[in-house]
Amino acid sequence: MLKALRSSSCLQQARFATGASYLHSNSRQLSSPFHRLLRSVLGDKNPKLVQRVFFCSDSSDVSESDAVSAIDEVESKSAAAIVPTAMKKPDDFLEVLALPLPHRPLFPGFYMPIYVKDPKLLAALVESRKRQAPYAGAFLVKDDSGSEATNSDTEKNIYELKGKELLNRLHDIGTLAQISSIQGDQVVLIGHRRLHITEMVSEDPLTVKVDHLKDLPYNKDDDVIKATSFEVITTLRDVLKTSSLWRDHVQTYNQHIGDFNYPKLADFGAAISGSNKLQCQQVLEELDVYKRLRLSLELLKKEMEIHRIQESIAKAIEEKISTEQRRYLLSEQLKAIKKELGLETDDKTALTDKFRDRIDPNKEKIPPHVMQVIDEELKKLQLLEGSSSEFNVTRNYLDWLTALPWGNYSDENFNVLRAQQFLDEDHYGLTDVKERILEFIAVGKLRGTSQGKIICLSGPPGVGKTSIGRSIARALNRKFYRFSVGGLSDVAEIKGHRRTYIGAMPGKMIQCLKSVGTANPLVLIDEIDKLGRGNAGDPSSAMLELLDPEQNANFLDHYLDVPIDLSKVLFVCTANVVETIPGPLLDRMEIIPIAGYITDEKMHIARDYLEKNTRDACGVKPQQVEVTESALLSLIENYCREAGVRNLQKHIEKIYRKIALQLVRQGTQNEPSVLENESNQSSTESTQSSTNSTHGATESKEGEPRSDTTEETEVKTNQASDLKDPEATEKVLVDEKNLADYVGKPVFHAERMYDQTPLGVVMGLAWTAMGGSTLYIETTQVEQGEGKGALHLTGQLGDVMKESAQIAHTVARAILAAKDHENPFFANSKVHLHVPAGATPKDGPSAGCTMITSLLSLAMNKHVKKDLAMTGEVTLTGRVLPIGGVKEKTIAARRSGVKTLIFPLANKRDFDELAPNVKEGLDVHFVDDYNQIYDLAFENEKLKSLH
Numbered sequence: 001m002l003k004a005l006r007s008s009s010c011l012q013q014a015r016f017a018t019g020a021s022y023l024h025s026n027s028r029q030l031s032s033p034f035h036r037l038l039r040s041v042l043g044d045k046n047p048k049l050v051q052r053v054f055f056c057s058d059s060s061d062v063s064e065s066d067a068v069s070a071i072d073e074v075e076s077k078s079a080a081a082i083v084p085t086a087m088k089k090p091d092d093f094l095e096v097l098a099l100p101l102p103h104r105p106l107f108p109g110f111y112m113p114i115y116v117k118d119p120k121l122l123a124a125l126v127e128s129r130k131r132q133a134p135y136a137g138a139f140l141v142k143d144d145s146g147s148e149a150t151n152s153d154t155e156k157n158i159y160e161l162k163g164k165e166l167l168n169r170l171h172d173i174g175t176l177a178q179i180s181s182i183q184g185d186q187v188v189l190i191g192h193r194r195l196h197i198t199e200m201v202s203e204d205p206l207t208v209k210v211d212h213l214k215d216l217p218y219n220k221d222d223d224v225i226k227a228t229s230f231e232v233i234t235t236l237r238d239v240l241k242t243s244s245l246w247r248d249h250v251q252t253y254n255q256h257i258g259d260f261n262y263p264k265l266a267d268f269g270a271a272i273s274g275s276n277k278l279q280c281q282q283v284l285e286e287l288d289v290y291k292r293l294r295l296s297l298e299l300l301k302k303e304m305e306i307h308r309i310q311e312s313i314a315k316a317i318e319e320k321i322s323t324e325q326r327r328y329l330l331s332e333q334l335k336a337i338k339k340e341l342g343l344e345t346d347d348k349t350a351l352t353d354k355f356r357d358r359i360d361p362n363k364e365k366i367p368p369h370v371m372q373v374i375d376e377e378l379k380k381l382q383l384l385e386g387s388s389s390e391f392n393v394t395r396n397y398l399d400w401l402t403a404l405p406w407g408n409y410s411d412e413n414f415n416v417l418r419a420q421q422f423l424d425e426d427h428y429g430l431t432d433v434k435e436r437i438l439e440f441i442a443v444g445k446l447r448g449t450s451q452g453k454i455i456c457l458s459g460p461p462g463v464g465k466t467s468i469g470r471s472i473a474r475a476l477n478r479k480f481y482r483f484s485v486g487g488l489s490d491v492a493e494i495k496g497h498r499r500t501y502i503g504a505m506p507g508k509m510i511q512c513l514k515s516v517g518t519a520n521p522l523v524l525i526d527e528i529d530k531l532g533r534g535n536a537g538d539p540s541s542a543m544l545e546l547l548d549p550e551q552n553a554n555f556l557d558h559y560l561d562v563p564i565d566l567s568k569v570l571f572v573c574t575a576n577v578v579e580t581i582p583g584p585l586l587d588r589m590e591i592i593p594i595a596g597y598i599t600d601e602k603m604h605i606a607r608d609y610l611e612k613n614t615r616d617a618c619g620v621k622p623q624q625v626e627v628t629e630s631a632l633l634s635l636i637e638n639y640c641r642e643a644g645v646r647n648l649q650k651h652i653e654k655i656y657r658k659i660a661l662q663l664v665r666q667g668t669q670n671e672p673s674v675l676e677n678e679s680n681q682s683s684t685e686s687t688q689s690s691t692n693s694t695h696g697a698t699e700s701k702e703g704e705p706r707s708d709t710t711e712e713t714e715v716k717t718n719q720a721s722d723l724k725d726p727e728a729t730e731k732v733l734v735d736e737k738n739l740a741d742y743v744g745k746p747v748f749h750a751e752r753m754y755d756q757t758p759l760g761v762v763m764g765l766a767w768t769a770m771g772g773s774t775l776y777i778e779t780t781q782v783e784q785g786e787g788k789g790a791l792h793l794t795g796q797l798g799d800v801m802k803e804s805a806q807i808a809h810t811v812a813r814a815i816l817a818a819k820d821h822e823n824p825f826f827a828n829s830k831v832h833l834h835v836p837a838g839a840t841p842k843d844g845p846s847a848g849c850t851m852i853t854s855l856l857s858l859a860m861n862k863h864v865k866k867d868l869a870m871t872g873e874v875t876l877t878g879r880v881l882p883i884g885g886v887k888e889k890t891i892a893a894r895r896s897g898v899k900t901l902i903f904p905l906a907n908k909r910d911f912d913e914l915a916p917n918v919k920e921g922l923d924v925h926f927v928d929d930y931n932q933i934y935d936l937a938f939e940n941e942k943l944k945s946l947h
């Protein structure tokens, strides 16, 4: 085959094939990158790329060997052998097969591979090659207007069309195309000259008659054409500069084309531009060379513009990427430099060093089992990826483990005298409480440790439980930490969360140790009586584990997961009522009750503690204010009657805030105003200047200054400095009369509801979480005559109190029957018993004796003794049983101006323990049978003899 190709006749045919021009390529061209690329493209079957045509340069000085190698090249691409054209010249082809080109027109001198999907057409093409007439007409397919078909759809559809239909879809002007090779359905065409369809010859495959078109004659030396073509070349160069694909090729083109082939130049420009098919078709159809050059130039310019935009987009993106890369590189370099200089180790090492630094000073104090865990965790930290969640968990865990004060104790001070001094400094009275605390410290001194006890301070709000806790910590030289467990229902608050949970935290106790920094603080657990009941887990059991000296040496927090010794921690709890403290906890506690204060104590506390502290806090000096005794007394009796002193403290603060404002106002009034200042200044200046001039005059006259003027100025200055001194302001006096200006109208008016109790009314004593209080039992007859013997109860009484009323009714009937058997009161009347205030719920058995007395008073029509109050549970047989809250009740009775008190005999011991100032001035009787009360309440003569 090759032999045949190399024969001169074959070469001749090759020359014929190019028609007006030669199919030419020299050896350099064929080995150029462009050719190599084309080869790969042809093999790739990539229609889109390949349709960007291959230009075959035209030159007359072509050597034979060059031509042969060109044909070789084409030949080697084709499995089906190329049969070079032999017999016919292109001019002879006036009837050709019409090949539809779906994407771009074929320009003369360019290769174009196409895929022929129509088997009949393909067969006809193969046949025509066999007949040594390898030419066909290649015509661009018109756009199917109205349809939204894509390129591939157009390609598919076009091969389904036949005859006239297909003809109508083709542009009239196309290219005579030499069939260079056929491989499968891929046909490589080489464009030769422009054709124009004149009529259809046969339908399937479509064969048409054509005219061969020639370029219109033009003047090669025409300046405009020359200039345009130069511009085309310049633009081409620019375009090609940007694309290495075409660069080599255009060099060859320049070498071989010379300046007389303007039509080819125009075709080349259009062919390599990325313009759309219709624009290219326009160039193809243009036979006027100048116009064609213009069109081509337009397309190239557009191409150039597109390229410029593309370049700017690429540049912008590149810039962005490179700044990021630069940043990254620089930061990496910085890290490396820092590491090299030893300025910074990597994160993990820094962390490990931090943790090691924390534990190193007291390494030997850390228990071995904890040290082991710390070491393991530190190793684990090194292995974990810095960004993993596990890393964070381990880091936090280590943070807690290393931050705890392992074996770090503050030196405990068991100096009893010092402790006494501190307690007295902070609190007035509370002698028994202080005594108990000192006893506790003394035991600690003898044992060498104060551990093993839980103190619980119980009492109404504001009696100083928390502040006593703080004083104990100060006395013992322990760090103080307070947390409230009121309403706490989550065990995790005490025992911590397991580390597996997100946001897991250790419990309050571990947080406490971390924050105080010593392993033996005093921890005040507030509101232990209000400990909630948990849904998951029981907080009281967790509290027990925490507080119990037997267990807390190995307290296990869920988060920490290593046993921690809390046995050196001193726990002090506070509660308002002891009854609601969970049994097992109560069992381990040493209860120190604080009952509340009587007026006298409150006066001292107010004067020596609260007033002093508040005065300092408000920045008022003692000499600036005077709060009289009567004002304080009125404040205590008419505004703050509760057991504690918190409310009293609030009122004193209120008074002092008002005083502060008053003082500041006074000060500002006395000071000259800004405006006055300014005018004073200018007047002083003018006076001075006039004085000076006078001076000058006098001096010149008499030789010495006038002393009277100087004195005047001095007096003025003194006055001004006096005004600015706050001490110079008027002293504020707060007494009983103007007290209401500071704290508003009194809350409590009458000390007691009844001055002299009416028939059927007796004062009882009650005890609540807020302290003791007095209350009245009132009875009245509802119906007379028709004896029903019934009892009607009101006043929000609880079950126990209702039963106690029933008992009282029965006992009262029995006593009345015994004392005055002719009195038919109970038999004939329905009695109503009420306990004010009606809105407050009340319960308990201790009003039993008061109820009986009240019923008897009504029945016998006798008033009870004046200023008498009583308390005690009574059985059906009239025995009087002990009650609780003796101190609170005594204090409440005193507050209400009670003179005579009746307590159950069994409570005598409690009463005897009370401080003398509480007992002072009270006539107290202890009874164990109701008859004794009867005597005390009703029979004055007997009362005297008994006393």
Ligand SMILES: Nc1ncnc2c1ncn2[C@@H]1O[C@H](COP(=O)(O)OP(=O)(O)OP(=O)(O)O)[C@@H](O)[C@H]1O
Binding pocket: 426, 427, 428, 429, 430, 459, 460, 461, 462, 463, 464, 465, 466, 467, 468, 526, 574, 576, 605, 609, 610, 645, 646, 649
């Ligand atoms: N005997 C006292 N001497 C001096 N100040 C006292 C005395 N009792 C209480 N106080 C003061 O009264 C204020 C309230 O006391 P604290 O907060 O300790 O009351 P509490 O009993 O803990 O109340 P709660 O049960 O509501 O917590 C504190 O400022 C405290 O200093």
